[in-house]
Amino acid sequence: MDTKEIIKPENRVYGKSPVLTDVVMHYCPGCSHGVIHKLIAEVIEEMGIQEKTIGVSPVGCAVFAYNYLHIDWQQAAHGRAPAVATATKRLYPDKYVFTYQGDGDLAAIGTAETIHACNRGENIVIIFINNAIYGMTGGQMSPLTLEGQVTATTPLGRRADLNGYPLKITDLVAQLEGTCYVTRQSVQNAGAVRKAKKAIRKAFENSAGGKGTSFIEMVSSCNSGWKLTPVAANRWMEENLFPFYPIGDLKDK
Amino acid sequence: MAEKILLKGNEAIAIAAIRCGCDGYFSYPITPQSEIMETLMDERPWETTGMVVLQAESEVASINMLYGGASCGKKVMTSSSSPGISLMCEGLSYLAGAELPCLVVNVVRGGPGLGSIQASQADYFQAVKGGGHGDYRLIVLAPSSVQEMYDCVDLSFELAFKYRNPAMILADGVIGQMMEKVELREEKRRLTDAEIATLYGSWATTGKPANRKGNVITSLAMDSEVHEKFNLKLLEKYRQINEHEVRFEKVACDDAEHLIVAYGSCARICEKAVELAREEGIKVGLLRPITLYPYPSKAIDEMTAQLKDILAVEMSAGQMVEDVRLAVNGKIPVAHFGRIGGIIPTPEEVVAALKNRIQ
Amino acid sequence: MAMKGAIVVDREKCKGCGVCVVNCPVQVIALTKEVNGKGYPMADMARPEACTGCANCATVCPDSVITVYRVKV
Numbered sequence A: 001m002d003t004k005e006i007i008k009p010e011n012r013v014y015g016k017s018p019v020l021t022d023v024v025m026h027y028c029p030g031c032s033h034g035v036i037h038k039l040i041a042e043v044i045e046e047m048g049i050q051e052k053t054i055g056v057s058p059v060g061c062a063v064f065a066y067n068y069l070h071i072d073w074q075q076a077a078h079g080r081a082p083a084v085a086t087a088t089k090r091l092y093p094d095k096y097v098f099t100y101q102g103d104g105d106l107a108a109i110g111t112a113e114t115i116h117a118c119n120r121g122e123n124i125v126i127i128f129i130n131n132a133i134y135g136m137t138g139g140q141m142s143p144l145t146l147e148g149q150v151t152a153t154t155p156l157g158r159r160a161d162l163n164g165y166p167l168k169i170t171d172l173v174a175q176l177e178g179t180c181y182v183t184r185q186s187v188q189n190a191g192a193v194r195k196a197k198k199a200i201r202k203a204f205e206n207s208a209g210g211k212g213t214s215f216i217e218m219v220s221s222c223n224s225g226w227k228l229t230p231v232a233a234n235r236w237m238e239e240n241l242f243p244f245y246p247i248g249d250l251k252d253k
Numbered sequence B: 001m002a003e004k005i006l007l008k009g010n011e012a013i014a015i016a017a018i019r020c021g022c023d024g025y026f027s028y029p030i031t032p033q034s035e036i037m038e039t040l041m042d043e044r045p046w047e048t049t050g051m052v053v054l055q056a057e058s059e060v061a062s063i064n065m066l067y068g069g070a071s072c073g074k075k076v077m078t079s080s081s082s083p084g085i086s087l088m089c090e091g092l093s094y095l096a097g098a099e100l101p102c103l104v105v106n107v108v109r110g111g112p113g114l115g116s117i118q119a120s121q122a123d124y125f126q127a128v129k130g131g132g133h134g135d136y137r138l139i140v141l142a143p144s145s146v147q148e149m150y151d152c153v154d155l156s157f158e159l160a161f162k163y164r165n166p167a168m169i170l171a172d173g174v175i176g177q178m179m180e181k182v183e184l185r186e187e188k189r190r191l192t193d194a195e196i197a198t199l200y201g202s203w204a205t206t207g208k209p210a211n212r213k214g215n216v217i218t219s220l221a222m223d224s225e226v227h228e229k230f231n232l233k234l235l236e237k238y239r240q241i242n243e244h245e246v247r248f249e250k251v252a253c254d255d256a257e258h259l260i261v262a263y264g265s266c267a268r269i270c271e272k273a274v275e276l277a278r279e280e281g282i283k284v285g286l287l288r289p290i291t292l293y294p295y296p297s298k299a300i301d302e303m304t305a306q307l308k309d310i311l312a313v314e315m316s317a318g319q320m321v322e323d324v325r326l327a328v329n330g331k332i333p334v335a336h337f338g339r340i341g342g343i344i345p346t347p348e349e350v351v352a353a354l355k356n357r358i359q
Numbered sequence C: 001m002a003m004k005g006a007i008v009v010d011r012e013k014c015k016g017c018g019v020c021v022v023n024c025p026v027q028v029i030a031l032t033k034e035v036n037g038k039g040y041p042m043a044d045m046a047r048p049e050a051c052t053g054c055a056n057c058a059t060v061c062p063d064s065v066i067t068v069y070r071v072k073v
Helices: A032-047 A061-067 A081-091 A103-109 A111-120 A169-174 A190-208 A230-244 B009-019 B035-043 B059-071 B082-097 B124-129 B146-163 B173-177 B193-200 B224-244 B264-279 B297-306 B320-328 B347-358 C019-023 C056-060
Strands: A012-014 A053-057 A072-075 A096-102 A125-130 A179-186 A213-219 A248-252 B004-008 B024-027 B052-055 B076-080 B102-108 B139-141 B166-172 B179-183 B248-251 B258-261 B284-289 B291-293 B309-313 B334-337 C003-009 C029-035 C041-045 C066-072
Touching: A032 A061, A032 A096, A032 A125, A032 A190, A053 A061, A053 A081, A061 A072, A061 A096, A072 B059, A081 A096, A081 A103, A081 A111, A081 A125, A081 B024, A081 B052, A081 B059, A096 A103, A096 A190, A103 A111, A103 A125, A111 A125, A111 A169, A111 A213, A111 B059, A125 A169, A125 A190, A169 A179, A169 A213, A169 A248, A179 A190, A190 A213, A190 C056, A213 A230, A230 C019, B004 B009, B004 B146, B009 B035, B009 B076, B009 B102, B009 B146, B009 B173, B009 B179, B024 B035, B024 B059, B035 B052, B059 B076, B059 B082, B059 B102, B076 B082, B082 B102, B082 B124, B082 B166, B102 B146, B102 B173, B124 B166, B124 B291, B139 B146, B146 B166, B146 B173, B146 B179, B146 B224, B166 B173, B166 B264, B173 B264, B258 B264, B258 B297, B258 B347, B264 B284, B264 B309, B264 B347, B284 B297, B297 B320, B309 B320, B309 B347, B320 B334, B334 B347, C003 C041, C019 C029, C019 C056, C056 C066
Parallel strands: A053 A072, A053 A096, A096 A125, A125 A213, A179 A213, B024 B052, B024 B076, B076 B102, B102 B166, B139 B166, B258 B284, B258 B309, B309 B334
Antiparallel strands: A012 C066, A179 A248, B004 B179, B139 B291, B248 B284, C003 C066, C029 C041
């Protein structure tokens, strides 16, 4: 059968979500951000909540997230997205409000806002991109950088005695009464992507149900920051990040 | 006749917020203004008007909650005192940069650092010159009575929304803590979500309907040309504010040869000082700025022809006096008198300072 | 029943990251030798006859440049 005969509108089984804009993403080739943006767009599309969703973008690589999804966006100061989302959700309880934050934004400068929004059980979704590095500023150490991991500010590898320990903030968040769903996902292969999408959908449904805060850590790759090819970065992530940040649900109540 | 009740300045802020249709208050306790949140928690407006009241984990969180609420076109406010306002300065810069309307109340206490919990006016520079980073301005109102504390809440929201700019009430511990009779103005109801979507749909993030593009609240502009254009737009807005929103009060100025310029609680003391000085035959008047930004520079300049000199009286080491000097631009001498560290000057001290200046 | 698939790549938007290449279970996709306007090689159906339209490639594509078509044969 000729390819031309297959490529017909009636045979289309998968393509770009109309919730995504046509703007070419500024992310590096192979970056996990693009996949996660797509999953959020697909969940919004499938739930039919485009008119009711408000996103809060961070400071970091994902600052421009607002260019890529056809929804209303607020771009927060560094680390403050959970506070911004708190007010938005409390003032518009029928809307779906989510934050999208990296590991520097959420777990360093914004730790207090993260912990307290989760502890109050704000009915928001927090999507937390953990690539164990500061991508936007050129690959410096983040709180979630592994011991021994080489970054621009730990050129000989992270040392606990000098730089402290990697912060398992998702484990911490899971301890809080206010969170209803805490999970760790990834998007390096098709199976993982499909699971991650289910998690995002569940989180959005939770926020409508008033169950508390849903928190999704996406263990992600930063091939530029790690100085690897996209494919090698995904492999490095599986071999190094997954043992320390294991994939799966930490809490589901 | 309108109802009058006895209120503390801080309580007046809280009652006025509920009665003018405020949608949300987010704050962190700090002396000397904690009564604002306490009054709101007592009044439980979430059961009546639906107003959200939330005790945040920090001033940093509060100001960013304002960013979220204001992004949605809601009437949101916070209150704090000097050290807390310092923590909010980043957020204020973002709010100004994203052109968001909101109200921040600063019941000023002594600084720098943890300072004192007594009344002070030493946050003038922070309020009117910036505080956070970048070329931005807040609309700053300085009430000098409990009634004005009450009235400034609605006025601040009105100006904030008119210009899409954060507004600040710059009060001090005296006005915050003292009790006076307050006339309660007619109640305004909160806007509905549908009304907000209609009024502010061109910019507010109320959820993107199918018939418009997504709204984005941001202060980020990577392109220098775009960013310069945006800054010029802000400057034009500030020019409009200066042209249309200057507010001040003059007392005994018609035949004045000397002028005192003072705001807030200091202006009350200076009003008494004018009375005492006039009893001694000194022809002195008082100009009380009600808006500190925009500053009544023109009004002061217009008086220079009749004046010999000006005395700026403030509870600071000399901050507003710089704006008085800019206003008269060297035409007549301008001096400063102030007490600092939480000490409130007496009318007699002001008269003595005035005489000292004249001699 | 067998499935026959095909993909269409938005060549100008593809960044040539190659994540689709390793995620294709039947090794249909390869990166082109030539580059697009941005200087990237592009994902391309090197072995179209093997494609089952499973959509794994499009699922993992960070830039949503792959559209998948499938028919039963």
